[in-house]
Amino acid sequence: MEFICKQSELEIPVKFIRERIEQKHIAFPVLLLSGEMGSGKTTFTSTFVKSYNPGVWVNSPSFNLMNEYDLQNGLSIYHFDLYRLHFADELEDLGFEEYWGKRGISIVEWWEIAKDYFLEEVIQLEFSVVDEFTRKIVVK
Ligand SMILES: Nc1ncnc2c1ncn2[C@@H]1O[C@H](COP(=O)(O)OP(=O)(O)OP(=O)(O)O)[C@@H](O)[C@H]1O
Numbered sequence: 001m002e003f004i005c006k007q008s009e010l011e012i013p014v015k016f017i018r019e020r021i022e023q024k025h026i027a028f029p030v031l032l033l034s035g036e037m038g039s040g041k042t043t044f045t046s047t048f049v050k051s052y053n054p055g056v057w058v059n060s061p062s063f064n065l066m067n068e069y070d071l072q073n074g075l076s077i078y079h080f081d082l083y084r085l086h087f088a089d090e091l092e093d094l095g096f097e098e099y100w101g102k103r104g105i106s107i108v109e110w111w112e113i114a115k116d117y118f119l120e121e122v123i124q125l126e127f128s129v130v131d132e133f134t135r136k137i138v139v140k
């Protein structure tokens with residue numbers, strides 16, 4: 001599935017992803033987001049999180065590589081950005097494999113360094129820039 005959308009239209013791919021999660025009864029979904037810097041991964045994540053809890057402020061995980069968003073229904077979304085990770089063995093100390101596919105909804109930007117951790121079913125989204133205000137999102 002492919003979406004071409006402006007920032008104000010991100011609810012459309014968000015709805016599609018939420019429906020896929022529900023239809024497939026995925027207990028602990030893992031969304032892997034790829035695409036160059038500025039292609040809209042964090043902006044999509046913000047729209048996704050706000051679709052569950054409009055009140056939250058979503059920004060890029062910086063210091064601890066993960067932000068947790070409480071969705072007030074007993075569920076959390078864990079948003080990871082592994083950009084600053086340089087070696088796969090740094091992951092062992094972080095304990096992220098305790099989250100991925102095991103609790104809540106995980107959304108991971110710059111996940112490629114950890115690709116061996118994602119052998120189970122995942123939803124992949126590939127972002128690319130069409131023009132200043134438009135992005136393409138391919139869902140796999
Ligand atoms: N259709 C669109 N969808 C998403 N972002 C858009 C769109 N149009 C313009 N933008 C802008 O593009 C930028 C995307 O930045 P964002 O931080 O989401 O990218 P990113 O892929 O997470 O980058 P990084 O790899 O650095 O984390 C934002 O400034 C956003 O306002």
Ligand SMILES: [Mg+2]
Pocket residue numbers: 041042043060081109
């Ligand atoms: Mg980002």
